[in-house]
Amino acid sequence: MGAVKTKRMPRAVREQQMLDAAVRTFGQRGYMAASMDEIAELAGVSKPLVYLYLNSKDDLFTACIRREATALTEAVRGGVRRDLPADRQLWDGLRAFFAHTAAHPDGWSVLHLQARTHGERFASEVAAMRTELVEFVTQLIVVAAREARRDPDLPEREVAGLAEALVGAAESLAAWANVTPGVTAREAATTLMNFAWAGLGGLLDGRPWADA
Amino acid sequence: MGAVKTKRMPRAVREQQMLDAAVRTFGQRGYMAASMDEIAELAGVSKPLVYLYLNSKDDLFTACIRREATALTEAVRGGVRRDLPADRQLWDGLRAFFAHTAAHPDGWSVLHLQARTHGERFASEVAAMRTELVEFVTQLIVVAAREARRDPDLPEREVAGLAEALVGAAESLAAWANVTPGVTAREAATTLMNFAWAGLGGLLDGRPWADA
């Protein structure tokens, strides 16, 4: 069942077919439960060819992570115009993020679940991408503070924690939106914006929550 | 290595030793990479005994999930006094949550990473616990709205999304706190409270962020 058996394709094409099959299989079965046999069959190719082009299960998985991470990063970057105000950038970025993860659930599973669960080697591969997103958000927070002309010296770690929380919330909402019928990317983005932007606003206004 | 070899223990005790070993192994190696051999050895028991008591790898893993989920739920519940104001309840609950996950990283890994990555069967097992937490938070949001005497009819799905985002942010911060040296449970809780409570406040004040 897999792809139609087309013979003698140039290497670059076959490689993409293999990566497609691999992302799907890894995303649905998990890294370890996915067998090279299944991937090869889904790609419409014999196993040795997979090894010839992608080298090993490890390398194949790494290639998947890289491809999907790049795709997601570029989707977010491409959805944002850096000349707009910070809140608008965040809003656009979130929409792009939710739209992309919803459109590529297996890729998102590879990045969000599988890569972080099977060894430092893979985890650090996604970590790079996540760092980029967190830094993007961090910058937006700083810019927002400056735009609001309010005291911009939030302690650095505080900002890092906030960004981390925001990205985490986004990831969680992405998963939630994927399984809750009828939730659109726009809606998820709205929910998060409401939550986050107001929270940031309160912070920047100097109204932090304080325990007794 | 592993537990001291003591013979002829009552069944209940042996079972806990096995679960301890299993949680540790599953948490560190991952579900599939963990071998029954390693678990049995770490528990100081022969493999057939593990099967006699816990039946299969699947069942063993399920037992781990249940035990750790219960422990986490109870830790959070036990940290909260339902007669205090909503914000204080959230704050106490978060501190308990971060403290427990920091104290039981393998258990947290089982719940947060492993259980969600290896099939619907296990995922739904954690989902129950997560739902409980999300519902707890949901209720707090509603109560907070009521306490603030402001228009309490936030649309239900909106609230669900917020709660989901908050729990996701908490989970993400828990992981972040586990790998960032020097971040305490209290600090993580503070960061999240600042973020979330202010955000909620803004929402409840009727100042949602709105796109153009």
Added chain:
Amino acid sequence: MGAVKTKRMPRAVREQQMLDAAVRTFGQRGYMAASMDEIAELAGVSKPLVYLYLNSKDDLFTACIRREATALTEAVRGGVRRDLPADRQLWDGLRAFFAHTAAHPDGWSVLHLQARTHGERFASEVAAMRTELVEFVTQLIVVAAREARRDPDLPEREVAGLAEALVGAAESLAAWANVTPGVTAREAATTLMNFAWAGLGGLLDGRPWADA
């Protein structure tokens, strides 16, 4: 075929059965061409059991080498009485050597052919045994020189070369005797003694061959 299927043997016994099968298979097929499947079947055991006891193909081969090397060394040592004259010791040693190699052709193949052809790791394992034999012969030559009360200061490397040549001749004759019908251990030993002892005698008499 292979051993009769007997169930539930103690480990030590099974291990010997496996080594028997392995020596036979390695000796006849060669290290690389021998498959673990074939060895397991010949031993009347499933493959996993072979791995459980012997660990890996490498380790299994090493165990074969060690067992056969020890057996050969002990056969030679056991055939010699150190209180007899040097020529008699050599004669006895050679007979024991030829007898043992003829009785265990697969073991001899493992030591003489296979172990030296598949990597330094195995080669050095046999080298130890060979060194022992060469040193035994070396000593005999020195003793013979002393007994003959002739100038005993043969240059050391010269002696080493002679011993090497003698052992090589013996190994070669062992192979020859194994494939030439009707050649007994005694006969091979005689041939070599005639060849070697007279040669040594000439040397010790100070009548070396000299080129123009």
Added chain:
Amino acid sequence: MGAVKTKRMPRAVREQQMLDAAVRTFGQRGYMAASMDEIAELAGVSKPLVYLYLNSKDDLFTACIRREATALTEAVRGGVRRDLPADRQLWDGLRAFFAHTAAHPDGWSVLHLQARTHGERFASEVAAMRTELVEFVTQLIVVAAREARRDPDLPEREVAGLAEALVGAAESLAAWANVTPGVTAREAATTLMNFAWAGLGGLLDGRPWADA
């Protein structure tokens, strides 16, 4: 790496390049561990071309054996003048033998180690060459006996054994000389001549070693 990539060579030349690469690879890795991939790459050629010219791994290996056996045989034959006395012929032949094996260690490895370790088919291929050498030596022994005008009717099998031993000693010394630094072909030849010629002399003088 490998040969310089030159296109469109005449077949004979390409074949030699392939055999060069094959001898080197077989000699260093061993017959089974050598892969056609490696050989083709080292030869600077694509794999199908190797198959086109040499047919199969088996045939390629056989071709290597034949080429190297012929080269060695001719080196020895070319080093000897049949009109000189027998001892001189032996001495010259040994020098040529040791010089050639030292100059072509991979070829020697193919003949001495690999060909004898991987099935009757290959073994018999070298056996032919070895027989030639053994016969050459046998003849020299007979001639020596005649020259010495002593009773030339040594029993035939006795002579065969002696020749076998001599060739075995030579082979062993060749390996020894290859790994012992500073041992020249001349030196190895001297050692063996001293050993062998004197031994033969003793024999021909009618002074065989005799056991009790």
Added chain:
DNA sequence: TATGAATGAGGGTTCATTCAT
């Protein structure tokens, strides 16, 4: 209660070999 002995099934990887151009 507890375990040493044993295996069916399957996974990752590699290799000699061929087709189609």
Added chain:
DNA sequence: GATGAATGAACCCTCATTCAT
């Protein structure tokens, strides 16, 4: 004359699981 694309078959190894005691 020469090669990029492709595969059937096999091999080493591991694992969850059970039997017999």
